[in-house]
Amino acid sequence: MSQPATADRILHAARVLFEREGAAAMTMRRIAQDVGLTPMAIYRHFPNREALLKRICDDSFQEIAHHWHARNSGPDVMKRIVALQEIYLDYALAYPHLFDHAFSARRDDARRYPDDFRARRSPTLNEVADAVADAQAAGALKQDDPWEVALTLWAHSHGLIALYRAGRFNCDAKEFRALHARALQRLLEGLAVDA
Numbered sequence: 394m395s396q397p398a399t400a401d402r403i404l405h406a407a408r409v410l411f412e413r414e415g416a417a418a419m420t421m422r423r424i425a426q427d428v429g430l431t432p433m434a435i436y437r438h439f440p441n442r443e444a445l446l447k448r449i450c451d452d453s454f455q456e457i458a459h460h461w462h463a464r465n466s467g468p469d470v471m472k473r474i475v476a477l478q479e480i481y482l483d484y485a486l487a488y489p490h491l492f493d494h495a496f497s498a499r500r501d502d503a504r505r506y507p508d509d510f511r512a513r514r515s516p517t518l519n520e521v522a523d524a525v526a527d528a529q530a531a532g533a534l535k536q537d538d539p540w541e542v543a544l545t546l547w548a549h550s551h552g553l554i555a556l557y558r559a560g561r562f563n564c565d566a567k568e569f570r571a572l573h574a575r576a577l578q579r580l581l582e583g584l585a586v587d588a
Contacts (some may be wrong), residue, residue, distance in 0.1 A: 400438040402428050415490040454492045457484050457515035470528035478550050485554045534584050
């Protein structure tokens with residue numbers, strides 16, 4: 394069995410360090426040590442720390458988008474929307490440092506609303522907007538701008554997660570999941586077509 398390419402080994406070591414200790418701990422020196430290279434050798438594969446961070450972020454966006462895309466099918470459009478929000482919550486709780494960097498840290502390369510999103514440059518929010526549009530077409534949600542509704546759903550989940558991560562809830566992860574589900578249900582009831 395062949396050994397992974399050096400760039401892949403660097404990327405793997407950087408991601409492990411990132412997930413364990415966060416972006417601040419991710420130095421080229423520490424990554425090089427973990428891979429068994431000199432710090433200068435890393436620069437042959439990644440021009441700087443920011444490029445390595447961007448690659449980790451881009452890969453994580455693609456991973457979550459893949460999970461969202463896999464769950465964004467089936468006849469029950471409302472279940473699809475709930476499933477997408479649950480995946481976002483799962484990601485935040487499983488990978489808190491990646492979540493913080495990808496969705497909460499100020500980054501020059503971050504996608505911006507509305508231009509980047511409406512141009513479908515977000516592999517994650519594209520899925521939510523598509524599910525919302527499908528729910529509106531099926532008559533389950535009120536007619537509205539699907540991108541703004543997707544943004545509302547994202548902000549709702551993100552806000553609760555940010556508060557939880559900041560220690561603003563006196564509950565464990567299981568209780569927080571239940572609270573998130575109840576709050577999401579209330580929001581969706583407000584967006585639903587009146588029966």
